[in-house]
Amino acid sequence: LSTPSVSIEESRAWGSRLLAGRVSYFPIRHHSPACAWHLQRLIEMRRPQTVLIEGPSHFNRFVELLDDAATVPPVAIYSYCNFKAREGRPARLGAYYPFAAYSPEWVALKSARRSGAQVRFIDLGFAAQTLLDQASRLTGRSATLLEEHAFQRSAWLRQLAASLGCRDVDELWDRLFESWGRELPLEEFVARVATYCELARRDVPVEVHDRDGTTAREAEMAWHIASAAAGNGELLVVTGGYHTVVLPDLVARQARRPDIDQGEVVVADDVLVRYSFDRLDRTNGYGAGMPSPAFYQRAWDEPGAVALGVLTDIAGRARESAIEGAPMTSSLIAALEQAERLACLRRNRHPTRSDLWDAIESCFLQGAGLGQSHPVAVIARTVLSGTQVGQVPAAAGLPPIVADFNLRSRACRLDIDSTAVRELALDIYAQPRTRPVSRFLHQLGFLQVPFAHRVAGPDFIGRRAGRRRR
Amino acid sequence: MSAILREPAEQLYRAELEALRSADRDERPVGWGLSPRAVRAFVLGMQRTPNNGAVAISRKFYGDDALVDRCIVTLMSNRGLLLVGEPGTAKSMLSELLAAAIGGDSTLTIQGTAGTTEDQIKYSWNYALLLAEGPSTRSLVPAPLYTGMKSGRMVRFEEITRVQPEIQDALISVMSDKVIHVPELQGEDAVVFAARGFNIIGTANLRDRGVHEMSSALKRRFNFETVRPIADKRLESELIRKQVTDLLQVAGLAVECPPDAIDLLVTSFNDLRHGTTEDGSVIERPSAVMSTAEAVAVGYAACLDAYYFGKGRLGGAQIGRQLVGTVLKDNPDDGKKLSHYFETVVKQRAKSAAAWAECLAACEGAGW
Numbered sequence: 001l002s003t004p005s006v007s008i009e010e011s012r013a014w015g016s017r018l019l020a021g022r023v024s025y026f027p028i029r030h031h032s033p034a035c036a037w038h039l040q041r042l043i044e045m046r047r048p049q050t051v052l053i054e055g056p057s058h059f060n061r062f063v064e065l066l067d068d069a070a071t072v073p074p075v076a077i078y079s080y081c082n083f084k085a086r087e088g089r090p091a092r093l094g095a096y097y098p099f100a101a102y103s104p105e106w107v108a109l110k111s112a113r114r115s116g117a118q119v120r121f122i123d124l125g126f127a128a129q130t131l132l133d134q135a136s137r138l139t140g141r142s143a144t145l146l147e148e149h150a151f152q153r154s155a156w157l158r159q160l161a162a163s164l165g166c167r168d169v170d171e172l173w174d175r176l177f178e179s180w181g182r183e184l185p186l187e188e189f190v191a192r193v194a195t196y197c198e199l200a201r202r203d204v205p206v207e208v209h210d211r212d213g214t215t216a217r218e219a220e221m222a223w224h225i226a227s228a229a230a231g232n233g234e235l236l237v238v239t240g241g242y243h244t245v246v247l248p249d250l251v252a253r254q255a256r257r258p259d260i261d262q263g264e265v266v267v268a269d270d271v272l273v274r275y276s277f278d279r280l281d282r283t284n285g286y287g288a289g290m291p292s293p294a295f296y297q298r299a300w301d302e303p304g305a306v307a308l309g310v311l312t313d314i315a316g317r318a319r320e321s322a323i324e325g326a327p328m329t330s331s332l333i334a335a336l337e338q339a340e341r342l343a344c345l346r347r348n349r350h351p352t353r354s355d356l357w358d359a360i361e362s363c364f365l366q367g368a369g370l371g372q373s374h375p376v377a378v379i380a381r382t383v384l385s386g387t388q389v390g391q392v393p394a395a396a397g398l399p400p401i402v403a404d405f406n407l408r409s410r411a412c413r414l415d416i417d418s419t420a421v422r423e424l425a426l427d428i429y430a431q432p433r434t435r436p437v438s439r440f441l442h443q444l445g446f447l448q449v450p451f452a453h454r455v456a457g458p459d460f461i462g463r464r465a466g467r468r469r470r
Numbered sequence: 471m472s473a474i475l476r477e478p479a480e481q482l483y484r485a486e487l488e489a490l491r492s493a494d495r496d497e498r499p500v501g502w503g504l505s506p507r508a509v510r511a512f513v514l515g516m517q518r519t520p521n522n523g524a525v526a527i528s529r530k531f532y533g534d535d536a537l538v539d540r541c542i543v544t545l546m547s548n549r550g551l552l553l554v555g556e557p558g559t560a561k562s563m564l565s566e567l568l569a570a571a572i573g574g575d576s577t578l579t580i581q582g583t584a585g586t587t588e589d590q591i592k593y594s595w596n597y598a599l600l601l602a603e604g605p606s607t608r609s610l611v612p613a614p615l616y617t618g619m620k621s622g623r624m625v626r627f628e629e630i631t632r633v634q635p636e637i638q639d640a641l642i643s644v645m646s647d648k649v650i651h652v653p654e655l656q657g658e659d660a661v662v663f664a665a666r667g668f669n670i671i672g673t674a675n676l677r678d679r680g681v682h683e684m685s686s687a688l689k690r691r692f693n694f695e696t697v698r699p700i701a702d703k704r705l706e707s708e709l710i711r712k713q714v715t716d717l718l719q720v721a722g723l724a725v726e727c728p729p730d731a732i733d734l735l736v737t738s739f740n741d742l743r744h745g746t747t748e749d750g751s752v753i754e755r756p757s758a759v760m761s762t763a764e765a766v767a768v769g770y771a772a773c774l775d776a777y778y779f780g781k782g783r784l785g786g787a788q789i790g791r792q793l794v795g796t797v798l799k800d801n802p803d804d805g806k807k808l809s810h811y812f813e814t815v816v817k818q819r820a821k822s823a824a825a826w827a828e829c830l831a832a833c834e835g836a837g838w
Contacts, residue, residue: 163517165510165535330690334549338693341543345506354536362540367554367694 006195014198015191018244023229024048025248027193027241028104029151029173031280031293033300034181036107038189039238043111049233051112052225053105054240055097055121055145056129062272063120066099066106067113070393073101074293076275079126079145081268093130097145098275100293102300108238122224122237124217127268128260132213150242154200165346170291171354178299179348197241216258218243222250223257272396277386278419294386295353307339307351307359313383314360314376323375327364335363353384387420412437423455478577479570485525486512487571493520499546501622501667502572506542509571513538513564531564532709533700541568544693545624550645550670552630555697558761561673564697565626573623573667578614582629588640591615591627592650605654615670616650622665630672631682638688645670645691677759699743700762707736709762714769725773726783730825732769735789739765741815742797742808753811756804758797768792786828794833 018025019042026042028035043051059077066075080094099106112119124132126145151157151169161172176196181189209215221239225247228235237247262268280293298306311332318326327335339351339359348355360380368374398406409416414424414437426434444451480487487504490512496505504512511520515529531538544551545568553561569576580591593616599609618625630638644650648664672692674684700706711732718725739762741747745755772788780788797808812833819826 165514165539167536334547334693337547338540338543341506341546342539345510345539345543358536358540362544362693362695363549365694366689367552367696 006199011191011195012187014194014245015187017248018190018194019187023225023235023237023248023251025237025239025244026104026108027190027197027244028238029177029193029241030105031100031103031296032173032177033102033296033303034178034189035193036102036104036300037182038186039104040107040111042186043108043115043117043236046234046236047115048112048117048236050118050120050228050231050235051108052120052122052221052228052235052237053108054123054221054238054243055105056123056125056270057121057224058125058268058270059097059121062270063109063113065272065393065396066109068393068395070391071272071396072391073099073103073106074275074277074280074388075099075390075392076273077270078273079268079270081127081130082266084264084266086264095126095145096273096275096279098280100277100280100297102296104238108236112236117236120224120228122221122239124213124220124258124260125262125268126270127262127265129213129217131260131262131264132216133211150204151200154203156203157196157200160199167354171352174352174354175346175348178296179343179350179352182303183349193241194245198245201242201245214243216260218246218250219255219258222247222255225251226254271399272392273402274390274392276389276419281385292353292384294388295356295384297386297388299350303350307356308336310356310383311335311339311360314364314380317379317383318376321375321379323379325366325376327376331363335359338362356384382420387418389417389419408440412440424452479566480574480576483512483530483570486527487574489520489523489525490527490571493523499666501665503574504571506546509542509568510538512571513567530567531560532705533702534698537695537697538564540693541695544695545572545669545671547693550641550672550692552672552674552692552694553697554674554676554694556676556699556761557759558763559697559699560763561675561697562626562628565628565671565673568671569624569626573618575623576626578618578623579626579628580614582627582631582633584632584634586633586637588637589613591637591640592644593652595654607655607659610652610655615644616662619644619648619650619662619664619668622667625668625670627670627672629675631674631684633682635682635685638682639685641670642685642687642691645688703736703740706740706762706765707732710736710765710769713766714773717766717770718773721774723773723777724782725777727769727773728784728825730823731772731784731786731789734786734823734825734829735765735769735772738789738793738811738816739768742811747815751815753815754807756797756807757801758799758804760797764796768796771795786825786830787832789825790829790832793829 018027024042024046026035026039028039055077056079058079062077065071076096076098078094078096080092082092083090085091109119123129129145151173154169157169157172161167161169164172164175166172166175173196177189177193184192206215209218221237221243225235225237229251237244239247277293277297281291295306295310298309302309311327315327315332336359339355342355342358343349343351346352346355351359357380360377364376364380365374368377406416415422424437426438428435428438441452441454445454474481490504490508494505494508496507498505502509511527513531514535516527519526541551541553541564551568553565555561566576569578580586590613593613594611595605596609596611599606603609612620614625617623627641644664648668650662652660652662654660670692700709711727714727714732737748739760741753742756743760746752768789769784772792773784775788775791776782776784794808797804812830816826816830816833820830821827
């Protein structure tokens with residue numbers, strides 16, 4: 001493997017080039033609090049007239065709704081489309097475009113609206129993206145439009161991670177950007193992100209970009225940028241850094257807008273929905289953004305206090321559930337010390353996600369692995385993943401089936417504002433009012449809705465209560 | 471060539487430790503010979519040589535870099551370090567390397583057995599002197615813990631769970647108060663406070679768990695780190711090749727180790743360890759330990775076979791013969807499992823690969 005090299009001067013030149021003109025480009029990694037933090041300051045400082053964000057252009061109708069005071073992240077725009085039946089292609093595809101409070105896209109939208117800027121999305125529509133992507137990354141139950149396969153795939157980034165003693169590319173990103181990001185001047189931060197993305201991109205042959213639709217998407221974005229730049233005022237373009245590094249050239253070359261035949265699309269629509277932290281978590285198999293969203297939420301809220309907060313929460317919950325081996329104060333002190341010292345050894349500003357996981361493994365688990373079923377490991381995963389569910393305003397509209405579900409759940413007093421698992425005991429014989437709840441849960445079970453499952457059922461001979469866990 | 475059969479790490483790697491020490495600019499914890507980062511570099515190796523000098527720092531521990539970070543950090547804290555894992559996962563080697571890098575001495579070692587007594591851990595007496603002169607520091611015979619505390623160095627406690635629980639618990643007060651009481655002596659000598667730089671590195675074998683469970687009071691004073699078998703086959707091959715060639719070099723033997731022979735060794739060990747082959751066929755797992763250390767032992771023994779009885783080139787035949795000896799220990803079922811493996815997997819591979827064919831032929835020749 002040949003190691004691409006970039007001099008510091010070259011890297012700085014990229015950084016200043018991106019920020020220099022009337023059209024400035026901000027490279028982001030999706031769901032990166034460090035990017036969001038710098039982006040917010042840039043918008044507040046420059047007050048651009050228009051902010052263009054990577055995302056299907058049919059999302060423009062959601063800008064008002066997203067900015068509504070009643071919208072509380074995590075939320076997502078769910079896009080779906082149905083195609084004419086054809087061999088080897090699913091008839092229906094859907095994907096989420098999630099926003100957390102610390103997502104750069106979300107922060108860009110909110111700050112832009114605060115400073116009176118216009119916000120527009122500039123990517124190809126969802127249907128067009130799915131038609132172009134022959135390998136179809138957008139399959140599966142919870143595909144997302146913010147996937148970053150390129151970073152995970154890049155052999156060069158993996159090599160860099162290994163040489164810096166990082167387990168994977170996520171840890172590398174944390175060390176290079178999340179840890180010291182806020183200490184860096186804006187230009188320097190942008191230069192480094194751009195360099196990182198540029199190097200990740202050098203691994204990938206052009207044919208791959210042609211095949212998965214990246215080429216067409218970038219041409220579309222460039223066309224939108226060029227059209228917006230024809231007007232007056234400053235422009236800020238917020239896209240995944242992977243695209244940012246090529247966009248200025250494409251705009252300068254006046255790339256042609258791709259023309260995509262959408263004759264095969266029968267229906268395409270999208271809806272703003274509530275989203276949850278457990279779905280944002282890549283380690284839960286949802287393939288988007290970063291693992292452990294609750295960690296980054298805390299890092300966004302108060303970077304210096306994350307380790308202590310997380311550790312005390314884990315210990316608190318373990319004690320509440322009276323788990324054997326729940327960490328006591330001495331273990332908490334040891335774990336915090338461990339996390340801080342690991343951060344120091346690895347030259348991180350504050351304990352990163354990996355430092356914290358390592359400290360939990362060393363001090364709380366007594367030899368059990370993090371992925372295992374040790375009760376404290378389970379609690380730690382929940383605390384770092386988070387159980388929050390977002391809110392969308394009533395004006396967002398609801399598909400009738402979702403509205404009906406919400407109505408019935410509320411009538412049954414079932415908590416649908418958290419993804420935390422809990423147990424519910426329904427005494428359907430002694431208390432008649434629990435019967436509709438039991439019926440509702442059975443109906444969901446029959447429809448295979450993954451909401452609740454039965455852990456103990458009525459035993460018609462012994463006449464015991466039915467219990468459910470959700 | 472050294473006259474010592476096996477040199478301790480601090481002697482074997484003296485040049486590396488010296489180079490790291492002279493290049494070390496980071497802060498060292500009091501009592502440590504190297505900074506934490508230099509200790510890390512010693513264990514995990516460095517791409518460049520320190521100070522651009524002539525001494526390269528080799529990688530000595532493979533497979534889990536984050537584990538090494540955690541171990542180093544634990545040793546700076548108030549808690550001891552307990553390395554747990556399957557036999558042959560290089561727990562003792564890691565403990566030796568850490569003790570050598572941090573305190574410059576890996577020989578303060580207590581070997582835990584069912585017969586280990588408190589005297590062997592803390593101190594005992596030279597009874598002739600004791601009778602002649604009474605208790606004094608002259609008649610006291612220090613054991614590793616006493617010496618380590620007094621001089622502020624790392625003490626290694628191997629196979630801690632083989633020691634009876636009441637003896638293990640002698641460590642509790644040592645680890646929380648960092649002090650040993652010597653009630654026989656008077657005045658200052660009656661209390662030995664641990665100097666900075668002291669800590670305990672224990673190892674415990676998962677297969678022996680339950681021989682003697684540790685008390686929860688003692689557990690709380692250790693951070694547990696699980697050393698897992700190397701998951702990456704390529705890394706494991708690299709390690710096995712390196713260790714076998716090192717052993718051959720120490721013995722002064724020239725044996726050629728072709729890649730296909732090493733690959734056969736690593737693949738067969740991986741198959742038998744995990745109970746599945748790379749292409750997914752399920753085989754029965756023998757109860758014998760199939761660790762990396764065992765693979766090195768098999769590789770080395772096969773090289774000796776090739777050197778003294780063969781043509782000086784390692785091949786499938788030598789590995790096959792040694793493999794049988796490793797798997798067949800005391801469990802008669804393992805024999806059946808191994809012949810099943812030869813029958814279903816080795817036979818298939820023998821059709822397309824020369825090394826596997828040699829291995830099969832050698833084992834069939836020996837009645838397998």
